[in-house]
Amino acid sequence: MAAVQRLLRAAASSSSSGAAAATGTRRMTGFAGAESRGRRPAQDRNVQWVFLGCPGVGKGTYASRLSRLLAVPHIATGDLVRDELASTGPLAAQLKEIVNQGKLVSDEIIISLLSKRLKKGEEKGESGFILDGFPRTVNQAEILDGVTDIDMVVNLKLREDIIVQKCLGRRIxxxxxxxxxxxxxDVKAENGLPxxxxxxxxxxxxxxxxxxxxxxDTDEVVRNRLRIYNEMSQPVEDFYQKQGKVLEFDLPGGIPESWPKLLQVLNLEDQEELKLATA
Ligand SMILES: [Zn+2]
Structure with a gap:
């Protein structure tokens, strides 16, 4: 499909510049924007959604459940990075160095991993996707917009004090x-909050x-992680908000409480019944 080829070319044109990240990024955005045509209309393909949500909110769980229900791939950039690290691929060595130094993986590398994943999927006949952990920056969102259409952005929300409690309760x-x-x-309703x-x-x-x-999983680290996430994600949320694509979803509880409500909001209740009936 043309979108993947454009994404691949955008990634290739940026990675050739190596260390010049800022220049590469600008060129990549311009390149991808100039190439935006020939997209598949929404009715001819499966959903193309983005999932946003802070660490600990359970974003991966809901994205993965929905992807199974809708038969689209759940693409988590965290998994892409881990898979590449475990491989002997050309990016593995470069990635190891970045991760060992505690640095963030650059937009260029993420884009390149994502396009590789989409291409592999297309070869297997996949259509649509749910992206989890991408885009993380406005630059990534712009590149994505340059090559394919995002139908909807689901933003999962949960009160910060509850996320902290949940993270502190984690055990392995x-x-x-x-x-x-x-x-x-077990938070009671108060001040108009459910x-x-x-x-x-x-x-x-x-x-x-x-x-x-x-x-x-300490109080300090968890809160710091949330603060960094909020700072980074706000511009991405604003970017999609301006396009009118954001669906805000306040989680009413754990999976048993939230899943049916989410399906209802997404108008997918029938889909699940159908799936259960044919399973
Ligand atoms: Zn055990």
């Missing part, structure tokens, strides 16, 4: 490696004595 079993959550969120309930995810007896907390 030192033996089997499974994840659990000891936090039980109640929020999220049940804990308790471990079986065998794991109970082997639970560990991740080093980066």
């Amino acid at each position: 079993c030192g033996q089997c490696g499974k994840n659990f959550n000891l936090a039980c969120i 109640p929020i309930y999220m049940s804990p995810l308790l471990p079986p007896k065998n794991c109970m004595s082997k639970l560990k907390t991740r080093d980066d």
